[in-house]
Amino acid sequence: MAGTSYMRKLYNLCYSLWLWLRAPLGLLQLGREGERRAVFAQRLGRFRAKTKQALTNRQMLWLHGTSHEASNLCTRLINALEPRATFYKLVVSTGSSKGMDRLRRLLPNQVERIFLPFDLRRAVQRSLNVIHPEVMVFLEPVFRPNLIWRLRQRRIPALLVTGRLSPAVYRRYRRFGPLVRPLFAAFAEAAVPDEETAGQLRELGCRADRIHVVGSWPDGPLSLVERRTVVVLDLLKRVGAGPDAMLLLGSGTQAGEEQILAEVFLRLRTRHPRLFLGLIPSRYQRGKEVGQAMKRLGIRYAYRTAVTAATQMPPGTVDCLLVNAHGESAAFENRAAIVFAGKALTERANEADLASAACGKPVLFGPGILEPGTLAAALVKDGASRQAQDTAELETALTALLDDAELGRDLVIRGRATVEAHRGALDRVADLILSQAQETTPS
Numbered sequence: 001m002a003g004t005s006y007m008r009k010l011y012n013l014c015y016s017l018w019l020w021l022r023a024p025l026g027l028l029q030l031g032r033e034g035e036r037r038a039v040f041a042q043r044l045g046r047f048r049a050k051t052k053q054a055l056t057n058r059q060m061l062w063l064h065g066t067s068h069e070a071s072n073l074c075t076r077l078i079n080a081l082e083p084r085a086t087f088y089k090l091v092v093s094t095g096s097s098k099g100m101d102r103l104r105r106l107l108p109n110q111v112e113r114i115f116l117p118f119d120l121r122r123a124v125q126r127s128l129n130v131i132h133p134e135v136m137v138f139l140e141p142v143f144r145p146n147l148i149w150r151l152r153q154r155r156i157p158a159l160l161v162t163g164r165l166s167p168a169v170y171r172r173y174r175r176f177g178p179l180v181r182p183l184f185a186a187f188a189e190a191a192v193p194d195e196e197t198a199g200q201l202r203e204l205g206c207r208a209d210r211i212h213v214v215g216s217w218p219d220g221p222l223s224l225v226e227r228r229t230v231v232v233l234d235l236l237k238r239v240g241a242g243p244d245a246m247l248l249l250g251s252g253t254q255a256g257e258e259q260i261l262a263e264v265f266l267r268l269r270t271r272h273p274r275l276f277l278g279l280i281p282s283r284y285q286r287g288k289e290v291g292q293a294m295k296r297l298g299i300r301y302a303y304r305t306a307v308t309a310a311t312q313m314p315p316g317t318v319d320c321l322l323v324n325a326h327g328e329s330a331a332f333e334n335r336a337a338i339v340f341a342g343k344a345l346t347e348r349a350n351e352a353d354l355a356s357a358a359c360g361k362p363v364l365f366g367p368g369i370l371e372p373g374t375l376a377a378a379l380v381k382d383g384a385s386r387q388a389q390d391t392a393e394l395e396t397a398l399t400a401l402l403d404d405a406e407l408g409r410d411l412v413i414r415g416r417a418t419v420e421a422h423r424g425a426l427d428r429v430a431d432l433i434l435s436q437a438q439e440t441t442p443s
Contacts, residue, residue: 007179011145015119039097042115045126054112055131058089061437062131064116065139066095069163071102072221073139077161078111079222080426084434091131095142108224119146128154134437137161141173141184141204148186157188157436160206161429163217164197173204181205188436191429193217212432215425232335236276239302240317245276248398249332252282252342259293261340262320264395266297269319272402277320280329282342287324294320304328333361338401338408340394341365341376360416362408364388364397378421384414 038048047055061081065074074092081090091112094100103113117123124146136151137159151158173180184205192198193216202208236245248268250261258279265277277299281290287303294301301320302313323332333339339361363385365376379385388394401408 008145008149012121015146019118019120039115043118043123044120045117045123045130047114047127047130051112051114052130055089055091059087059437060091060131060133061085061088061433062091062093062133062136063139064093064136064142066099066116066142067140068102070139071099071106072219073161073163073217074103075106075222075224076217076426077137077139077429078107079224080430081433084430085437088134088437091133106221106224111224116144117147119144121146121150124150128156135159135433137433138187141165141169143180143183145183148183152186157439158186159433159436160184160187160190160201161433162190162197163193165200170200170204177204189432191432193425212428214428214432217425217429232331235304235307235321236335238307238311238313239321240313240315241276241321242274242315244274246272246274246337246402247276247278247332247335248338248340249278249280249336250340250342251280251329251333251336253279253290253340254282254342255286255289257340257342258290259297260391260394262294262297262299264391264398265319266299267395268398268402271399275402278323278332278336279320280323280332280342284324284326287322290322294322336361338398339363360412362401362411363415364394364401378418379415382414382418384411384418386411 041047042051063074063077065071071094078090078092081088089112090110091114092103092107093114093116094103095116100113100115107113117127128150133156135157136147138161140162141160148158181204184201185207187206187210190198190201190206190211191214192201192211193214195213198211198213201211232247233243236247237243241247248261248265250258253261258281261279262277265275269275279290279294281287287305291301291303299320300318301322302318304321304323304325307321323329341363342365363379365385365387376385380387386397388397401411
């Protein structure tokens with residue numbers, strides 16, 4: 001016990017000295033000149049009133065990660081957590097201005113973004129007094145003894161969710177084994193992608209019975225959007241589409257794809273008059289460009305942002321709703337009869353671009369290269385989706401789905417199973433986090 005107390009005092013002395021020595025450089029790295037005072041205060045555990053209001057009297061889940069890989073994992077984990085953690089407020093921290101810029105770019109406003117406090121006892125204590133997390137999740141191994149000690153003292157579970165450790169990181173932690181082993185042992189649970197990483201964590205001090213091998217999660221960030229409530233059926237009614245309209249949706253489309261899908265739509269509508277076209281460009285700033293393409297084809301369209309509570313167009317006024325508003329993709333995908341996943345006819349396709357495949361609707365995409373291990377590749381392999389090699393095949397596939405409702409239902413059933421298997425690792429991590437949170441929440 002005396003030895004532990006001595007080590008803590010020595011660490012605090014060395015850390016404080018190191019912090020003061022690098023203060024001039026550290027101040028320059030905290031952020032833009034106008035923000036440095038607020039950022040420095042936050043790193044000392046002193047938050048502005050607006051931030052306190054957002055963090056106070058809420059059930060909190062705190063995630064931390066500074067590296068590029070940790071930020072990517074963060075978006076995917078939040079995507080898995082949010083449907084399950086409806087009663088929790090999510091807060092994500094980073095330790096650098098670059099990390100904060102990345103979080104601001106990747107995360108929607110419903111997720112609070114803060115700077116990790118300096119690992120000073122009082123700074124850590126003040127931060128925890130404001131946040132009061134049910135669980136803190138480290139998305140990479142970090143050396144923060146005071147934070148981990150204080151979490152343990154307050155009986156707040158600390159979880160480690162990490163990808164494969166780089167050789168440099170692993171060697172660095174092994175070199176300081178006697179110092180880091182108690183910190184790794186303090187993690188209530190750890191989730192890793194494979195047995196090799198599990199073995200490394202055991203060597204570094206994590207308890208073997210607390211390490212969970214959950215499988216690999218996809219690389220790259222997942223696009224997260226603001227939570228917005230939109231009633232698609234009401235929007236379609238306001239632009240003259242009847243309640244029985246069959247929405248053919250192009251989601252996340254790239255330049256050129258809207259025209260291809262629109263040409264196919266015009267031909268299909270001669271046999272299926274209830275068909276209605278919806279287009280969601282991957283960059284909603286392209287709305288004017290897409291509108292001009294529709295005009296050249298003779299397709300009557302309306303911009304989503306022009307549809308208000310006062311809008312009431314007669315039936316048959318428009319053929320296409322062009323969604324040029326941010327954050328409404330999920331609502332339109334849930335209402336669609338068929339979804340065409342963008343960035344697959346004209347470019348490479350990857351899982352981040354095909355997130356709409358999880359919406360529970362028949363999904364089609366073009367001949368773009370499907371990276372092994374992505375959701376798109378798994379959907380094709382499992383017979384849960386169709387990959388059209390050209391415009392003619394796309395039209396054939398759409399015709400088959402419109403003519404045979406049973407075929408669409410079969411694709412949906414297969415697709416749900418594929419999505420569940422493909423995202424199983426992150427689902428298991430989300431369940432692990434929430435189980436720890438529920439154990440700490442007073443009944």
